[in-house]
Amino acid sequence: MTPVSRAALLSLVFTLVFDSKVLADPDLPPWSERAIQDDIDIESLATSGQDPIPLLQALGEHLFAAKFTSLDGAGRPDATGASVPTKVRRQSHLRFQRLAGPDANACASCHNEPVVGGAGAFTANVFVSEGFESADFDTIDPQFSNERNTNAIQGAGLIELLAREMTADLRRQRHDVLSLARRNGRPETADLETKGISFGRLTAYPDGTLDVSRLDGIDDDLTIRPFSQKGVFASLRQFTVNAMNAHHGIQASERFGPRWTGTDDFDADGVSAEMTPGQISALVAWQATLPAPTRKKNLPDIWQSASTRGESVFGEIGCASCHVPALPLESLIFHDPGPFDTAGTLRQSDMEKPLALDLATLDWIKSLPRDERGRTLVPLFGDLKRHKIADAQNETYGNELLAQRFVARDVFITAELWGIGSTAPYGHRGDLTTLNEAILAHGGDATQSRKDYSALSESDRQSVIAFLRSLEIAQ
Template sequence: MKFPLAGALLALAIAALPADADDARPWQEQVLDGYHAFDPTAADTPKALATLIERGERLFKGKFVIEEGAGRPEATQAIIPTKRRRPAAESHQRLSGPDANSCQGCHFDPVLGAGAPFSSNAFVSEGFDAADFDTTDPQFSNERNSIALQGAGLVELLAREMTADLHRQRREALRTARRTRDPFRQALSSKGVSFGEITASPDGRIDLTKIEGIDSDLVIRPFSHKGVIVSLRQFAVNALNSHVGIEADERFGARWTGTADFDGDGREDEIGPGDISALVAFKATRPAPTRKTDLPEDWQQAAASGEALFSQIGCASCHIPALPLDSAVFEDPGPLDTAGTLRRAEVERPIRFDLAEFPWAKGLERDDRGRLLVPLFGDLKRHQISDTRNERLGNELIAQRFVDRDVFMTAELWGVGSTAPYGHRGDLTTLDEVILAHAGEATDARKAYTALQDADRQTIIAFLRSLEIAE
């Protein structure tokens, strides 16, 4: 299904006009101001882009109300449209949701778009159709702390480029195997991060048993604690349904479900692709975290020593200080968006804007090839982070999208000095505590940390505390 330019602009123009006198009242409580179709020109000029981001911020901060579709009495939080066996008894529910009135309700500390304390945790389940499973029992739901979105646009772009590298390596391995008529083993890596290896056979089969930290489709999904969300667009569509009960018609509308009111709340086509794009633009342009610049001299010296030790004891093997980005041009929808989100093939052209042009990006370093260095302190890879001797970071009982319960995405540490508490549940109060909770693949690094003198461990904390989200 295409969204012609003329039709998109007409829909936007109509949506901007008040349908009745109530729409023009400045004290109205609704967040949505009509249905916004996808508009590929929405970022073609600096003014247009600023308007798009401003609308995204208003949607992110806005407190949605029942009149515009908040709540989902006959639908679950599942990412695939799923009906409840019976309507929910209450409009809001902390366990199965909706558990918030706005995006800001889970992303506000220390600034808009960041994380939240333990009190704002969400409960993630597969979206059971019966209320009997709406429980904090870890057999049925995983409790999760909010992730900060600062720098998220750069993270998604890194994931896109790394996915393209891995897919190219897979194609080349298949071509080599066909040409030589022998199995060909191909190491998988991108931007210095290893993802194991594949073996291609001349008949087109690929042995995936030795891949590491990634799904079998070799797509890097950079968002969520488990690394299961591919894009900020998917993130927005998922979260609006799960946490607020606002359902995007690109997933829950008539095209996929056969009805414009899948959740049975009497409101059709609750949010259009134009507003999802506004949310994407707002999240993608959140400034990247930085380092504190006004530190006293003793902290500066401790942080410098701590950063060196951080690398020496092995922490930087997963928390890689910076990954190179070839292009900072962000496109929405992206190349990896799939069914359930608006896709590249469904639009005349994507919305485009260059993150490198934003003032906050000017301070990021570049390498000798001119690539932007994204200082995320991560590797966009999943790792086993707990084991039977130390299960502190593997305390979930159910898998999410087939990712083992003790496997999590490497947490990006940029901004970590501003995002306490720590861990996927947000119940580890200090950086020292979360480091000591590492196990599994991180066992050697944790042991090296514990073997340090207390003064040396404190320098690592000083370094991590210098990585901040600017307020």
């Protein structure tokens, strides 16, 4: 996808007819080195009755590819990369650093393989802290940070929509078992399951308390958090606000502005209101509407035959129990802000009505299959659930010393495999060069599947690789 130019963006604006506008700074000369020049009045856009996708996509694409400068507020001399607005212990003399960041000029400088929005090579690795306030470090010592490879974003809108529906369903089940316990005057237990995925058991007591000790693969609040390799971000909006600060030193006003910090220049770099809610919404919309990964077309007969066999073997050895081939999605309407955006991001209660992006209007959606109930089948090869993926015998995926957001170091969310044929290298650190290495690195909950894979004939192992290599991000 070719990044949209500012001239093309403004041309698009003038061809669209609706009440809201792209707000451009009239005082900037055409040669300005500012990358962030245009804004969107999302309140007007949401109530205009017009399709918000074309305008938001265009500005979002521009911002995702833009190389931010100090004129935009890039850099954070008096703030850390923490998700909670936090001051640095001591200011760095470096504008960029590969440790606690800022570590990138543009979103696309890491998310670029095989296309903008995709994954990143090992050279694009970043270092992350536990995520709240301990985000000020200047060492690669694993006691202070975890090294992570860049994930692809294609299909992220569908992933978030699945997570929203699953969260709502699990919370309905919690409400039902609480009501049952109160009505019957005794403890009641429910098996939590949504879209065929089990998340353990929940016991409710008549006094309204809950025993959450038997939950499996999810936080105690029953919120599916599908983003990041640990599954700690609930929404693209939360992910984007975090990433803008951590990787670029651009503070979104919805988290770092006067409402929460008492100032419009929290990092004290002389640039106020560095990214508005409209600009964050544009970035969210661009990511949410990226096409879902697909399968390679026109494969040679030998590859197609091996891939077909490999997909069958993949299921037989249990890989598909976590890497579920497809999950059903009821609605394709992506609201922004979403229903589970919370403090630190714009919320639905902050607007008269949220933006409504109808993903059904996108051409690539039409290629996705439907089930007998008309639901869209999202071919993610994942389950949006966390699993223990390492053990003492096989600790490759558990080699981090730092827990992140209370998620144990040997626990990761199931990686969606759609597009995996386009996103080498593999593993959370990007240090596994082949799919065979990545499979053999599995431990913990995946131990038996790994053993079954190891016991396959060489021909069947190669067929599994052929299948995985057929799952690609379209270019």
